[in-house]
Amino acid sequence: MNRFQFVADHQRRYGVKRLCAILGIARSSFYYWRRTAEDRAARQAADARLAARIRAVHRESDGTYGVPRSRRPPVWLLLLRPLHSRPTASAPRA
The missing domain is CATH 1.10.287 (Helix Hairpins)
Known part of the structure; x- marks a missing residue:
């Protein structure tokens, strides 16, 4: 599992902003990853x-x-x- 998949799996409970901050990734990178799946x-x-x-x-x-x-x-x-x-x-x- 990569970091982006972890954010996708837990975004409902913790929110994308918080998870990205904790994992040290940009939110735009997460949304790009999701868009290009x-x-x-x-x-x-x-x-x-x-x-x-x-x-x-x-x-x-x-x-x-x-x-x-x-x-x-x-x-x-x-x-x-x-x-x-x-x-x-x-x-x-x-």
């Missing part, structure tokens, strides 16, 4: 999916690591493809 959960789920893909690719390659063992694209390239499909920044303005 959904993003963190999505990131953790994506990390879990990526870890499963890495394990599957490792199994398919008979546990080898390093230089590709066939003419297939390197494993790291296969794993990174979804990351390259993210939108990029717009062109700089003139």
Whole structure:
């Protein structure tokens, strides 16, 4: 359990202001943590999916690591493809 979760669990009884003061955290940090909980959960789920893909690719390659063992694209390239499909920044303005 982290400090923010502790504040969330006990805020009804003691209040956010008092708990944050005792724990030495800013209230704005607590509210930011609470507001971004959904993003963190999505990131953790994506990390879990990526870890499963890495394990599957490792199994398919008979546990080898390093230089590709066939003419297939390197494993790291296969794993990174979804990351390259993210939108990029717009062109700089003139």
